[in-house]
Amino acid sequence: xxxxxQNSGPLSVPEGAIASLNCTYSDRGSQxxxxxxxxxxxxxxxxxxxxxxxxxxxxxxTAQLNKASQYVSLLIRxxxxxxxxxxxCAVTLGRTNAGKSTFGDGTTLTVKP
Amino acid sequence: SAVISQKPSRDICQRGTSLTIQCQVxxxxxxxxxxxxxxxxxLTLIAxxxxxxxxxxxxxxxxxxxPISRPxxxxxxxxxxxxxxxxxxxxxxxxxxxxxxxxxxxxTRLTVL
Numbered sequence: 067x068x069x070x071x072q073n074s075g076p077l078s079v080p081e082g083a084i085a086s087l088n089c090t091y092s093d094r095g096s097q098x099x100x101x102x103x104x105x106x107x108x109x110x111x112x113x114x115x116x117x118x119x120x121x122x123x124x125x126x127x128t129a130q131l132n133k134a135s136q137y138v139s140l141l142i143r144x145x146x147x148x149x150x151x152x153x154x155c156a157v158t159l160g161r162t163n164a165g166k167s168t169f170g171d172g173t174t175l176t177v178k179p
Numbered sequence: 180s181a182v183i184s185q186k187p188s189r190d191i192c193q194r195g196t197s198l199t200i201q202c203q204v205x206x207x208x209x210x211x212x213x214x215x216x217x218x219x220x221x222l223t224l225i226a227x228x229x230x231x232x233x234x235x236x237x238x239x240x241x242x243x244x245x246p247i248s249r250p251x252x253x254x255x256x257x258x259x260x261x262x263x264x265x266x267x268x269x270x271x272x273x274x275x276x277x278x279x280x281x282x283x284x285x286x287t288r289l290t291v292l
Binding site: 100108109110111112154156166167168169170171172 | 210212220221222223224227271280281282283284285286
């Protein structure tokens with residue numbers, strides 16, 4: 067079992083729809099959770115971090131965390147073609163720097179105009 | 180935010196040679212990391228670059244193969260030693276100054292023939 071697993075994708079949604087990206091992790095000691103966006107040929111960009119159970123909203127993005135289920139998700143509302151990218155889920159064991167993370171394989175999202 | 184630059188951006192090397200990749204951050208960061216992203220795959224943490232001391236390596240990575248230096252808070256190097264075609268990958272430097280910020284450099288695309 068991989069330490070961090072994501073929907074294999076690819077995921078395709080129409081413009082304006084909600085895109086839902088899911089991630090599960092195996093280590094119950096994990097405390098910090100991150101979502102990165104990676105455009106093709108570019109390096110990853112941190113877009114959300116979440117540490118506590120529940121929802122965290124930032125603009126069109128909402129991260130959801132359920133530690134009991136070892137599940138973290140990212141919702142993108144009003145999806146735009148510019149959201150088309152690979153989304154990486156990353157997990158760290160402690161409340162430490164985001165850099166020391168284990169990454170999932172990513173889910174590729176395509177938003178169709 | 181921090182801006183991270185890497186040199187070289189890409190290189191093609193012969194088997195058995197070594198390549199040193201440089202990473203420069205435009206502001207002081209507390210933590211710096213080196214990752215590898217193989218074609219079509221996610222990111223794997225190689226090591227944490229510690230200022231003025233030996234790097235901390237993740238399982239599967241050793242200092243003899245990937246020596247790392249970090250002489251100050253804004254600069255680090257990663258050497259890929261005695262290269263083989265399996266080392267062909269994108270090598271990414273990352274850094275952050277507070278726990279939930281993480282910036283990646285543009286990456287170094289290495290091809291080993």
